[in-house]
Amino acid sequence: MSGSKFQEDSSDGVFPEKLGRDIEGGPVLAGSLISDEATLFASPLPITGNRKTTTRKELWSWYLYYVGNSGLGPFNFAISAWQNLLYLQGWDPAYPQGTVPCGSGACSLTAYGQVRSINSIVLISNGLSFAIQAVIFLFVGSFADYGIWRPWITTVFTVLGWAVSFAWLGVEQPSQWQAGTALYIIGLISYQGALTFWTAAFPGLARDLPEVKASEEALQRGEVDRKTHDDVDMLARNRLADVSFFVCSIGELVVLAILAGILEAIVNPNVADSNTKALSIVCAYSAGVWIVCAAPWFLWEQYRPGNQLPPNTSYLTVGIKQIYHACRLCRRLKQTFLYLGVYFFLGDCLNTVVTVIATLQNEVVSYDTKTLNYLLIDGIAAQAIGIGIFWLIQKKWTISTKTMLLVNAFFILMLCAWGCIGITQTKFGFHNAWEFWAYQAFYGVFVCPWYAVSQAMISEVVPRGKEFLFFALFSIIGKTSSFVGPFVSSAIIEDSGNVNMPFTFLLGLGAISTFALFFVNVDKSRRECRQYLEDEAVRVYKLAREQASAPPVEGGIDGLRA
Known part of the structure; x- marks a missing residue:
């Protein structure tokens, strides 16, 4: 495939006024404008620079980054380190305050203005962290789709995550639990920020794969129909999402195997x-x-062009305009916001389920580091198997992303149902060590694919060229859901005195969300997204309606964007 077909006539991007000219600047020949079907995969907005072609080393460095940003420190073990400090500093509420250390039962500590259970403190801290993330991500994501500086966002969050993780070496005393709280909250923000904007890069990587570009050109020439190209595009997105998750799982197993040896050497029960x-x-x-896994991505990532700034707009004001435009026209994106609602509530269900189960697991295994590591190995080995099975099945039968997500949602509901069993008895329902070994395996095989499939689904229902804004928006929604769910669950625990009671709320929430997912229509969403972009081209970039809605020119699927 010739790369020249994807070059622009100027490094400054292709402007709307050039609609009547082909990629090399000459007049458009009769029949060179293609059908409206290709328009659905295009954007009418001008970009800054040339479109890149995804290289093999760029793609694999993107995969490798996920191994480093898998959350091993700031997400998995930081909560154990912090919660361990809370228990060592806390007291048994059955006795006068501060007189008897926490044992195997309940544990309390004064935090956030009053005496609270450790479970409640953890849930509230998670909620605060997610609330802060919502503000930061909305601010950054609103102007991240403009220019070519986007990779710096991931870099800044990544470096902050490194600093916080190393800072844990100075927080080892129970009296330092407040510092531990700050590190845990900041660590979550850095981890989620890096993960959000790293993930937002994958639609562009998939779109610029050589085979997807070739399919785009074939669609323009009328050699394939829209359904054929749609399948190529859909499978490319899912392949990147699934393979990255698989590579991450395999990489984590190696990392945890090394960690197991380290822990054998440094942990002394005496x-x-x-x-x-x-x-x-x-x-x-x-x-x-x-650091080791992120370095190749920072070295080989290509700085893909973003949208040009609209007329009379600077980077200081474009974010406000972007958010205003999105809010003003959000009713046009019915399918996008329907899935946004599903993502909010089903994500709320899953995030809170994982937090509640992790809290129960830490208590049952008494925060033993080696046991927690082996449980994590169990779960990650299972998730490698799970995502591999999901991808092979989807690839063999070309199953839609939505269908795969519905299957995944069913297994999330099963987790909630199992937690409900433990409300009235302790033989089952996350009360025994063996259940957490089984949970890690079940969660890995059947539930973890959510993290890949749900992201692929986002990429199918957001406007082209607006991925960073909408991925930030979806991340905010995901974090807001994690802000709401833990607070509700904390209130339920405080009111009922039963740590399993939140599972009833989560089961109902998950069931409603799964039902709503049936009504998301990806094909209709694509048409709504194209109309959204045309409206922005008219209202923000001041194009004539005919220019904004014109089909792309052969040689560049974006027409104006090339």
Whole structure:
């Protein structure tokens, strides 16, 4: 495939006024404008620079980055390190305050202005972290689709994550639990920020794959129909999402196997603070892994062009205009916002389920670092198997992303149902160590594919060229859901005194969300997204309606964007 077909006539981007000219600047020949079907995969907005072709080393460096930003430190072990400090500092509420250390039962500590259970403190801290993320992501995501500076967003969040992970080496005493709280909250923000904007890069990577570009050209020439190209495009997005998750899982197994050896050497059951020090070392170790895995992506990522700034707009004001335009025309994107609602509530269900189960798991295994590591290995090995099975099935039968997501949602509901069983008895329902081994396996095979499939689904229902804004918006919604769910669950626990009671709320929430997912129409969403972009071209870029809605020119699927 000739790369020249995807070059623009100027490094400054192709402007709307050039609609009547082909890619090389000559007049458009009769029949060179193609059908409206290709228009559905295009954007009428001008971009800054040339479209890139995804290279193999760029793609694999993107995969490798996920191994480092898998959340081993800031997401998996930081909560154990912090929660361990809370329990060591807390007291048994059955006795006068501060007189008896926490045992195997309930544990309390004064935090956020009053005496609270440790479970409640964890849920509230998660909620605060997610609320802060919502503000930051909305601010950054609103202007990230303009220019070519976007990779710096991931870089800044990544470096912050490294710093926080290393800082855990200085927080090993129970009296430092407030510092631990700050590190945990900041660590979550950095981890989720890096993950959000790293993920937002994948629609562009998939779109610029050589085979997808070839299919785009064939669609323009009328050699294939829209359904054929749609399948190529859909499978490319899912392949990137699924393979990245698979590579991450395999990489994590190697990382955790090395960690198991480290823990065998440093954990001494006869030393009182050995486990606490080990948890801090694990967080720092995760930062070292992250540095090694992130370096290739920072080196080989191509700076893909974003949208040009609209007339009379600067980077200081474009974010406000972007948000205003999105809010003003959001009713046009009915399918996008329907899925946004599903993503909010089903994400709320899953995020809170994982948090509640992790809290129960930490209590049952008494925060033993080696046990937690082996449980994590169990879960990650299972998730590698799970995402591999999901992808092979989808690829063989060309199953739509929505259908795969519905299957995934069913298994999320099964987790909630199992937690409900433990409300009235303790033989089953996340009360025993064996259940957490089984949970890690089940979660890995049947539930973890959600994190790949749901992202692929986002890419199918958002306007082209607006991925960073809408991925930030979906991330905010995901974090807001994690802000709402933990607070509701915390209130349920405080009111009922039963840590399993939130599963009833989560089961109902998940069931309603799954039902709503049936009504999301991807084909209708594509048409709504194209209309949204045409409206922006008219209202923001001041194009004539005929220019904004014109089919793309052969040689560049975006027409104006090339």
